[in-house]
Structures are given as C-alpha cells and as structure tokens.
Amino acid sequence: MVTNGADLGRLRRINELAVIAAVRESGDLRVAQIAERIGLARTSVGEVVRGLVGHGWLEEKVPVAAGRGRPAHRYRFRASAGHVLGLDIGAHNVRAMLADLDGTVLATVHRVSDPAMPRQERLQTIDRAVSDCLRQAKATTEQVWMSVAATTGWVDREGQILMSGSILDWAGVDLAGHLRALLGAPALVENDSRLAALAEHRRGVGQGVRDLVLLQAGRRTGLGILIDGRLHCGFGYVAGDLSMHRALKWEPAIEYLLFCDASPATGPTGDAVADVLVAAAEGHAGALVAVRRYVREMAIAAAAIASIIDPEVIVLGGSMSKHAGLLLPLLSSELDLLCLRTPELRSSSLGADSAALGAVCLALQHLDAAILNEHGGPLGPLRRPEAFSAASDA
Amino acid sequence: MVTNGADLGRLRRINELAVIAAVRESGDLRVAQIAERIGLARTSVGEVVRGLVGHGWLEEKVPVAAGRGRPAHRYRFRASAGHVLGLDIGAHNVRAMLADLDGTVLATVHRVSDPAMPRQERLQTIDRAVSDCLRQAKATTEQVWMSVAATTGWVDREGQILMSGSILDWAGVDLAGHLRALLGAPALVENDSRLAALAEHRRGVGQGVRDLVLLQAGRRTGLGILIDGRLHCGFGYVAGDLSMHRALKWEPAIEYLLFCDASPATGPTGDAVADVLVAAAEGHAGALVAVRRYVREMAIAAAAIASIIDPEVIVLGGSMSKHAGLLLPLLSSELDLLCLRTPELRSSSLGADSAALGAVCLALQHLDAAILNEHGGPLGPLRRPEAFSAASDA
Known part of the structure; x- marks a missing residue:
C-alpha cells in the first residue's frame, strides 16, 4: 500500500x-x-x-x-447514475441503444431507412430514434453522458463523414457535432465494422483475445481490427479500408451469389443471397459453386490480414455470419492455401445489434477513462463529467 | 514524490x-x-x-x-559495464556487432557465406564471427550479457528456425540454444526484416514514428511491422510473412529486372538488378518498363499494408533502398491508386548493417527491462542479470 x-x-x-x-x-x-x-x-x-x-x-x-x-x-x-447512447447508422437501418454505466442495455430502438434518403431526413430519423429510445427507458437527455455513433465509410477523428459508398447523401455530415447539439454531451463517430469488432471483443466471441479481426460480410464488406485489445485505426484513420485495393476488396464477389439462380428446398424467400447460401448448405451443386467462388474472393482479403497481422481470431460478422456453418469451413480451407497460419475462425454472436453495442462499449471506455482517472484528490460526487479526452478533441 | x-x-x-x-x-x-x-x-x-x-x-x-x-x-x-551482441545470419552474409549498454557499437565483423553451406559449417562461421568481433573490441565472452540473432524465414518464439526459403540447410536449427551455449547468456532469434524495422525505429529514419512498416526489397523480400513503437509478431509469430499469399508476395517480380537486358551508360557491372535500376534512372526506356513492372507488384503488397495497417511511414529497406530516388516516386504513384491514404515513404539509412543493429536494439530492450525493472528494493551492483523475461522463456 x-x-x-x-x-x-x-x-x-x-x-x-x-x-x-x-x-x-x-x-x-x-x-x-x-x-x-x-x-x-x-x-x-x-x-x-x-x-x-x-x-x-x-x-x-x-x-x-x-x-x-x-x-x-x-x-x-451505482451504474444507474448516468447513461451512454450507442447508435448504428447504416444505409437501410438506424439503431439506438441506451445503456447504464455498466453497459447493461436499457432500451434498443430500430428504425428502417433508405440509402437515398436526404441527409436532413436521415438526421431526423436519428433524432426520433434517440428520443424513442430515451422514452422507452424513461430517461432524459440530461442523463446521457456520452454518445457514440457507428456509421459506414470513412470517418475522420473529428466525427465528420469523409466518404460513404453506401449512403448517398452522407459525406460531409458533421455527425458528431449533430449529436453533441442534440444531447449536450460529448459525442464520437466511428466506422461500424470497427465498432462491431470492439463489441465482439468486449461482449461477444472475442473476449480475452489480444489481436482480433472482424470481417464484416454481407451486401457491404468491412474490417475491424483490434491489436492488443484496442481498436487499431491507423495514422490516417483508414486502417482496415480495403475499398481501393483491387486484389483485396471482395465486395463485388457478392455477384456470384446474386446471379446464381438457386433456391432452398422450401422455395425462394425474396432474399437472393440467403437463398443461395441455404441452397448450398442443402447440397445444391450450382449454389455450392457460387458460394465457393464468393469464399475464394473473401479468402484473398482474409489471408492478407492473416499474413500481415496474424491475429489470434478472425470473426465473421455481418449478415453472412448467419451462414457460418457453411462458410467458415470453406474459408478455412482456402486460408490454409494462402497463409502460413490460419487464424481461428469464429462466427459473430451479436447479430444486427453488434455495431450499436460496440458504440456503447466505446462510449463507456471513454467515460471510464474520464471519471475513473488516477489523477487528483478524493473523488467528488459521481456526475456527468464536464469535458473529456477524445470527445473534447472535437 | x-x-x-x-x-x-x-x-x-x-x-x-x-x-x-x-x-x-x-x-x-x-x-x-x-x-x-x-x-x-x-x-x-x-x-x-x-x-x-x-x-x-x-x-x-x-x-x-x-x-x-x-x-x-x-x-x-557506466555503459561499458556489459555488452550485447547482435547477429545477422543470411544466406550470403554473416554479421556480428558488439555494443555497450547504451548501444554504442564497439565492433562489427562481416563474413561471407553461401546459401548451400551445411548447417554445421554455418554455425562455425557464426562462432568465428563472434570471436573475431569480441577480439576486435578487446572483450570477453563473459562480458556479453545477451545476444540476439536476426535470420531469414520463419522463427518461433523459442528461437528455432521453422522454415527458411533462402538458406537451404537451416530449418530445425536451434539457433538460440547454440548462442546460449556459446556465450553462456540469454539469446533470442528473430526474423531479419522485423529487426531491420526495429533498427529504423530506434536509430534510423523511423525515429518517433508510432506505426511503421519496413519493406525489405532485394533478392529476398520481407516485412517488419511496428505498431505503437513495438514489434508486431502476431499470435502464431508469422505476422508480416507474405510468402504464401499469391496476390501479395512480390519476390518473383525481381525477374522483370533479371531478364531485362539493360546496362548503365558506364557498362555492365555484373549486378544485373542494380544495372537495370541505374539504367532506368538514366532514362533507358526498356529498363524503365521493367522497373515499373517490378514496382507495380511491390505496390500491391505495400497497398495491402497501407489499407490494413495504415502506418504513418513505410520504409524501403534491403538492397533496393540504394535506388530509392528512382523507386519511391514510382511506388508512391502506384499506391495513390490502391489505397485511401498513401503512407509517407522513406528510404532506409542504415544499409547492410540494419538487421544486426536491430538485433542489438532488441537485446538492449530486453536487458533494460531486466536490469531497470521497478520491482524490489534499492539497486544492487550493476552486473549481468541471472536470467530474465523473454530470454528465460526459452
């Protein structure tokens, strides 16, 4: 002592x-x-x-x-003393999640949106999702001590969206500024694949793993990288963005699935990608060829990650993670051919809420650093901090 | 206080x-x-x-x-109290470097070797280089407190060489064990590209850089990655090994240079690769085409690193670094097409001794951690530590 x-x-x-x-x-x-x-x-x-x-x-x-x-x-x-808000703002969905200071989720709200929605309308959808979420948890704006928003694309350190391939009218939006004005509390914005990776590390299948990479696989693709248990964002804040690398981006490979005319035994469902994956799992030869082609493209990116970072675990996230039973063995075989050591492959357990949950986790990480820092004399009353670290940068 | x-x-x-x-x-x-x-x-x-x-x-x-x-x-x-020994054991060269506890180099010895040399002969060459190096510095074996060897290929945490593409009779050698027996001091073995990267960070063009990647480019290729100022080795200790990734390994691209029949204005020198690079710098059209093809392949690997890690700086190391004036602008243009942010490109300043110097740096890092740790009472006499951390793992 x-x-x-x-x-x-x-x-x-x-x-x-x-x-x-x-x-x-x-x-x-x-x-x-x-x-x-x-x-x-x-x-x-x-x-x-x-x-x-x-x-x-x-x-x-x-x-x-x-x-x-x-x-x-x-x-x-007394975790109920304050709240944090996690948001996930995608092209098709807006999610808001309120949690207490221990990260216990108090309310979750989901709203449908549209890739072509004008930015003002999207911001209004966000505002309504936030107020609905607060109402559901019987909480007030003043009780929100920090918010973090996950969104698609390239976001800078100040929470401005610099580029988004999937939301049309989104580049240039000062999302962090909007949330700060809405809630009167510090706000951060981060890439959604990164936050999904953080959620897996804190609450999902990546707990206790030091170096972890999440492959977001669905209509969109993305990467979230944790090194030594911390989000790796890179010097220019673009770490994990493969969108310009011809040999590594595997987003277009979804077309193998979209243009394969295979259905499950129970008939088509309207979700062409899921239909092909289910049909392949049922043994449909054509579907299996399409899936193998898709996986081969994904493996080129995954093997690059394995060769460069050599993470303990790669987590399959995004909508494809529902088909991990089919996909992971195929991916593993491809990786065995392309890297010295195939990382352990796991499937995300957090589903569609993972990025919003990761946003909550990042907010709590910043909040804990602010209220539990080791400097100064005896602790005063537990209350919303005035201003702090990353959030006060902005 | x-x-x-x-x-x-x-x-x-x-x-x-x-x-x-x-x-x-x-x-x-x-x-x-x-x-x-x-x-x-x-x-x-x-x-x-x-x-x-x-x-x-x-x-x-x-x-x-x-x-x-x-x-x-x-x-x-009193940096003269002890010494560390850094070695670099390649297919064609063996280097030994003795330094004091502040890293001041006291002696460097270079011996030529051969890719086909039997392992016993190579180990004898190493032993002779070590004793010559000690003699040159008027030092004894007992004064060496730790040794680190850089070598090519895949080395495990215990200092065994698991795989080497360039030294024929090398896999399976317990190099760390050999050095421990030779010097009676802790010994580590690490990949040479990683140690070259460490040297750039501690003594070369990467000082003060948080995330840095060294591209080793010459007859052999390799990667050394530092994240947050520390060597990133990965869970399976294979981080940075692109040798199995068809799209990313650019070692075979050297054939563009080897099969280009261009010479500098002053005539051929016998070094076919250097001749083409010099001719290209002089404006020889055919040489320039060959060099562009080579750089395009290297850029695919460098862009994968930039996209995944987003380091502040990429350092060009290896024998090609002598031609950085020609190569770096070409590489930069290619990277602009393949990644969101092109890292700053720098040329190694440490030359052929970089891996041996990196070995000295790693030895000092382990030694400092052992003798300057914060645990315990007042410091006793400064002397060779009994056993310590990484080196005592083995």
Missing part, C-alpha cells in the same frame, strides 16, 4: 478506485469481501465505502433475508 | 531509476542538473549518485578544466 505524506488525497483516491473496481468486477460485495480483495483493513474500507455511498458512486443492494441473523450490507456500483 | 512508510527501499529504487534515466538521456549531468530534472532535493540526489557510483551504475566523467574554478563533477551511465 502506498502512503503519501504530502498528498493523502491521492492515496484516498487510489483506495476509492480500488474499491470501485472490486465492486464492479464482482457485481456486489460486502465490506469484508472488498477488504480481502484489495488488501486494505476492513475499517479503512468501511470508511471509503461510506464516502463513496455519500457521493453516489456506490449504493447498498437491498438485502435478501437468508436464514438466521441480520443480512450483511452488500454494495454495488 | 511518493514516500513509503513500510517500504523505503522501493522509494530508493524509484529515485535511483529516475537518476539513471536522467543521466542516460542527457549523456552526462552534474548533481544539480539531475536534481532539477527529476524534482528531488540536491542533497538526496547527491546521496543517490554516490550509491550508484559505488555499485557501478554511474561513473564520473573525467572533468575538463574550463576557465576559472574547480570543474563540477559530471556523471554518466
């Missing part, structure tokens, strides 16, 4: 942060349990806990009477 | 490390200058400095009489 003659306040803060971290990790704990975990005397912990309850960082969990005696007080992090 | 009731020893160590870091950064300093830099009282610094001199960490610089008065004592890190 570090003691500090000149600045006992700093020591106090370190102990407070240790208590908060222990409680958050376990969900809820008694004072004796906290003391044991962080190696501090029980009386000191009791004092720190009382202070943190007074400042709204911890709250007492309603005790459950269990057998004899008075139940011991249990404490948990 | 942190004080510590229970463990004043730890505080002493922290202060000692701060003094050593300040002195190493500046070359040499007076006590008052050290005190100013690290924010400690002059008397405390004086006491710490005396202790460090006693334990051989610092030495007094011979004072230079300058004008009136008694010259103040100046202290510097």
Whole structure:
C-alpha cells in the first residue's frame, strides 16, 4: 500500500478506485469481501465505502433475508447514475441503444431507412430514434453522458463523414457535432465494422483475445481490427479500408451469389443471397459453386490480414455470419492455401445489434477513462463529467 | 514524490531509476542538473549518485578544466559495464556487432557465406564471427550479457528456425540454444526484416514514428511491422510473412529486372538488378518498363499494408533502398491508386548493417527491462542479470 505524506488525497483516491473496481468486477460485495480483495483493513474500507455511498458512486443492494441473523450490507456500483447512447447508422437501418454505466442495455430502438434518403431526413430519423429510445427507458437527455455513433465509410477523428459508398447523401455530415447539439454531451463517430469488432471483443466471441479481426460480410464488406485489445485505426484513420485495393476488396464477389439462380428446398424467400447460401448448405451443386467462388474472393482479403497481422481470431460478422456453418469451413480451407497460419475462425454472436453495442462499449471506455482517472484528490460526487479526452478533441 | 512508510527501499529504487534515466538521456549531468530534472532535493540526489557510483551504475566523467574554478563533477551511465551482441545470419552474409549498454557499437565483423553451406559449417562461421568481433573490441565472452540473432524465414518464439526459403540447410536449427551455449547468456532469434524495422525505429529514419512498416526489397523480400513503437509478431509469430499469399508476395517480380537486358551508360557491372535500376534512372526506356513492372507488384503488397495497417511511414529497406530516388516516386504513384491514404515513404539509412543493429536494439530492450525493472528494493551492483523475461522463456 502506498502512503503519501504530502498528498493523502491521492492515496484516498487510489483506495476509492480500488474499491470501485472490486465492486464492479464482482457485481456486489460486502465490506469484508472488498477488504480481502484489495488488501486494505476492513475499517479503512468501511470508511471509503461510506464516502463513496455519500457521493453516489456506490449504493447498498437491498438485502435478501437468508436464514438466521441480520443480512450483511452488500454494495454495488451505482451504474444507474448516468447513461451512454450507442447508435448504428447504416444505409437501410438506424439503431439506438441506451445503456447504464455498466453497459447493461436499457432500451434498443430500430428504425428502417433508405440509402437515398436526404441527409436532413436521415438526421431526423436519428433524432426520433434517440428520443424513442430515451422514452422507452424513461430517461432524459440530461442523463446521457456520452454518445457514440457507428456509421459506414470513412470517418475522420473529428466525427465528420469523409466518404460513404453506401449512403448517398452522407459525406460531409458533421455527425458528431449533430449529436453533441442534440444531447449536450460529448459525442464520437466511428466506422461500424470497427465498432462491431470492439463489441465482439468486449461482449461477444472475442473476449480475452489480444489481436482480433472482424470481417464484416454481407451486401457491404468491412474490417475491424483490434491489436492488443484496442481498436487499431491507423495514422490516417483508414486502417482496415480495403475499398481501393483491387486484389483485396471482395465486395463485388457478392455477384456470384446474386446471379446464381438457386433456391432452398422450401422455395425462394425474396432474399437472393440467403437463398443461395441455404441452397448450398442443402447440397445444391450450382449454389455450392457460387458460394465457393464468393469464399475464394473473401479468402484473398482474409489471408492478407492473416499474413500481415496474424491475429489470434478472425470473426465473421455481418449478415453472412448467419451462414457460418457453411462458410467458415470453406474459408478455412482456402486460408490454409494462402497463409502460413490460419487464424481461428469464429462466427459473430451479436447479430444486427453488434455495431450499436460496440458504440456503447466505446462510449463507456471513454467515460471510464474520464471519471475513473488516477489523477487528483478524493473523488467528488459521481456526475456527468464536464469535458473529456477524445470527445473534447472535437 | 511518493514516500513509503513500510517500504523505503522501493522509494530508493524509484529515485535511483529516475537518476539513471536522467543521466542516460542527457549523456552526462552534474548533481544539480539531475536534481532539477527529476524534482528531488540536491542533497538526496547527491546521496543517490554516490550509491550508484559505488555499485557501478554511474561513473564520473573525467572533468575538463574550463576557465576559472574547480570543474563540477559530471556523471554518466557506466555503459561499458556489459555488452550485447547482435547477429545477422543470411544466406550470403554473416554479421556480428558488439555494443555497450547504451548501444554504442564497439565492433562489427562481416563474413561471407553461401546459401548451400551445411548447417554445421554455418554455425562455425557464426562462432568465428563472434570471436573475431569480441577480439576486435578487446572483450570477453563473459562480458556479453545477451545476444540476439536476426535470420531469414520463419522463427518461433523459442528461437528455432521453422522454415527458411533462402538458406537451404537451416530449418530445425536451434539457433538460440547454440548462442546460449556459446556465450553462456540469454539469446533470442528473430526474423531479419522485423529487426531491420526495429533498427529504423530506434536509430534510423523511423525515429518517433508510432506505426511503421519496413519493406525489405532485394533478392529476398520481407516485412517488419511496428505498431505503437513495438514489434508486431502476431499470435502464431508469422505476422508480416507474405510468402504464401499469391496476390501479395512480390519476390518473383525481381525477374522483370533479371531478364531485362539493360546496362548503365558506364557498362555492365555484373549486378544485373542494380544495372537495370541505374539504367532506368538514366532514362533507358526498356529498363524503365521493367522497373515499373517490378514496382507495380511491390505496390500491391505495400497497398495491402497501407489499407490494413495504415502506418504513418513505410520504409524501403534491403538492397533496393540504394535506388530509392528512382523507386519511391514510382511506388508512391502506384499506391495513390490502391489505397485511401498513401503512407509517407522513406528510404532506409542504415544499409547492410540494419538487421544486426536491430538485433542489438532488441537485446538492449530486453536487458533494460531486466536490469531497470521497478520491482524490489534499492539497486544492487550493476552486473549481468541471472536470467530474465523473454530470454528465460526459452
């Protein structure tokens, strides 16, 4: 334990942060349990806990009477003190997700949009999705401490959309500025494939993986790269954008599926791509040829990633991940021919909400860094921070 | 300043490390200058400095009489206390480089070898290069605290060569084990392109760059990747190995140069590749076509790196770097067509010694981590550490 003659306040803060971290990790704990975990005397912990309850960082969990005696007080992090908002703004869909400070999702709203929608209309759709999401969770704008939006294309560090292949009237929109004005809180914008990768790392099939790449595969393609557990965005913020690389972009390969005239045994569903994938899984020879051709193109990109980054895991995300049972063995065989080591291939478990969830995760990461930083004296009341790091850059 | 009731020893160590870091950064300093830099009282610094001199960490610089008065004592890190050995073992060359604990190169030895040399003969060539290098620097085996060898191909974490395309009888050699037995000190083996990249970052044109990729271009090709200033090796230790990726490996493209029958104005030199590059720079039309074809292939790999990693800088290394004036503008134009952002292109400044120098840098990095770690009480005498981190893995 570090003691500090000149600045006992700093020591106090370190102990407070240790208590908060222990409680958050376990969900809820008694004072004796906290003391044991962080190696501090029980009386000191009791004092720190009382202070943190007074400042709204911890709250007492309603005790459950269990057998004899008075139940011991249990404490948990007051995650309801603030909220973060995660958005996913694509060509066809707008999603809004509200979560508390522990990332527990309180409400999710989905609205349909259109690639050709004018930007003003899209921004209004976003605004309505946000207010519907807040209403659903009975929350107010003031309770949102930070927002992050996932969107398609090339986004700069300031949250401006520089280029978007799939949303027509979108380049040049200051989306972060729009969200800051809407919510009066810091806002960030990030590429949706990157945020889907972050979500897999924090909440999905990539937990505990150091280097992970998510291949977004569907009508659109994209890459999200985590190195050492952190999003890798690159010097020009374009890391993972294969759109200009003739040999590596595999988005056009979807045409093998679109122009294959195969249907599942139960008949066509109207989703041409899904129909071919299901038919191939059922053994339809023509469908299988089309799928193999598609996978061969995807493998050229995946093998480039495997050869350059050598990640532990590649996660298949996007709408194709529903067909991972068919696709991953084919992809794995192709990769064996194209790289020294084929990474472990996994299928996304988070579905269509993954980018919005990744947005929530990024917001919490920034928020935690702002409210739980190690500088300064004892913690004050838990409240919306004034301004902070990445969000205050903008 | 942190004080510590229970463990004043730890505080002493922290202060000692701060003094050593300040002195190493500046070359040499007076006590008052050290005190100013690290924010400690002059008397405390004086006491710490005396202790460090006693334990051989610092030495007094011979004072230079300058004008009136008694010259103040100046202290510097005793870098001569130990040595590190860097090796570069290629198909055609063996290089050995001895440096002190600050990385000052004391001796370099170069021996010619042969791709077809049997492994025993190659190991003997290495042993002779090492002993010649030690003799040249008037150093003994016992003074070598760690060695790192750069070599071609795929090396595992334990320093075994798993695969080598250019040295015939090399796969399966336990090179790290051989060096440990030879020198009685920890040894590591690493891919030569990676170590060339590290050298550029620490001593060459990549200083201060966070994300850097070195393209090794010559008869052999290779990649070295630094992310966040650290070597990126990957989960399976194959990061940067493009040898199996049909679309990205550009090693065969050298044939465009080998089969082009162009010579410089001054006549052929016997080095067919260099002759074509010089002729192209002189304006020879056929040579220029061959060089453009070569660069186009290299650009496909470089653009994959730019698109996936988006490094700040790509460094051209290997023998082609001598022709960077011709090659880099051509490469830059190709990259503009294949990636969203063309990284800044630079030419290696370290020449043929770069991988050996990178080996020295990696050895120093491991050694510093071992002798300057923050754990424990006051520093003991500066001496060869018993066993440490990466090197003790093996």
